[in-house]
Amino acid sequence: MEIKRFITKYLLIVIGLAILRVLLIALVPDLFTKTIVGDGFTQTQTTFFSMYQTNFFNIILGVIMSIDLYRNGLNWIIIPILTVISGTAGLFFFSILILKNLITKYE
Numbered sequence: 520m521e522i523k524r525f526i527t528k529y530l531l532i533v534i535g536l537a538i539l540r541v542l543l544i545a546l547v548p549d550l551f552t553k554t555i556v557g558d559g560f561t562q563t564q565t566t567f568f569s570m571y572q573t574n575f576f577n578i579i580l581g582v583i584m585s586i587d588l589y590r591n592g593l594n595w596i597i598i599p600i601l602t603v604i605s606g607t608a609g610l611f612f613f614s615i616l617i618l619k620n621l622i623t624k625y626e
Contacts, residue, residue, distance in 0.1 A: 525587070525617055529610065532583060536576045543572075577606045584613055591620055 544551055551569040555562045568575070581599035588595035593616055602609025 574603060577603045593620060
């Protein structure tokens with residue numbers, strides 16, 4: 520039943536981060552685009568945060584994942600670093616690692 524707890528926890532975390540991202544885009548649009556208005560023209564640019572927002576939110580997910588892996592005594596450095604680069608790949612390998620650990624623990 521421990522796997523249900525992990526699935527629920529990370530599902531809520533991923534959904535919460537997605538909702539937070541949408542709220543930030545809606546409430547603080549200047550954080551994502553910069554508008555330059557001149558004489559007869561309007562130009563928009565993406566900001567630094569806009570380019571790396573996915574990695575920023577993946578850092579939050581990686582830190583939480585690192586804490587869980589450390590508590591279980593597993594490799595708590597490599598998988599969170601992979602999660603920062605790619606959230607999908609990091610969550611996949613995290614789930615495989617947790618599943619393998621639970622199988623060997625209760626075998």
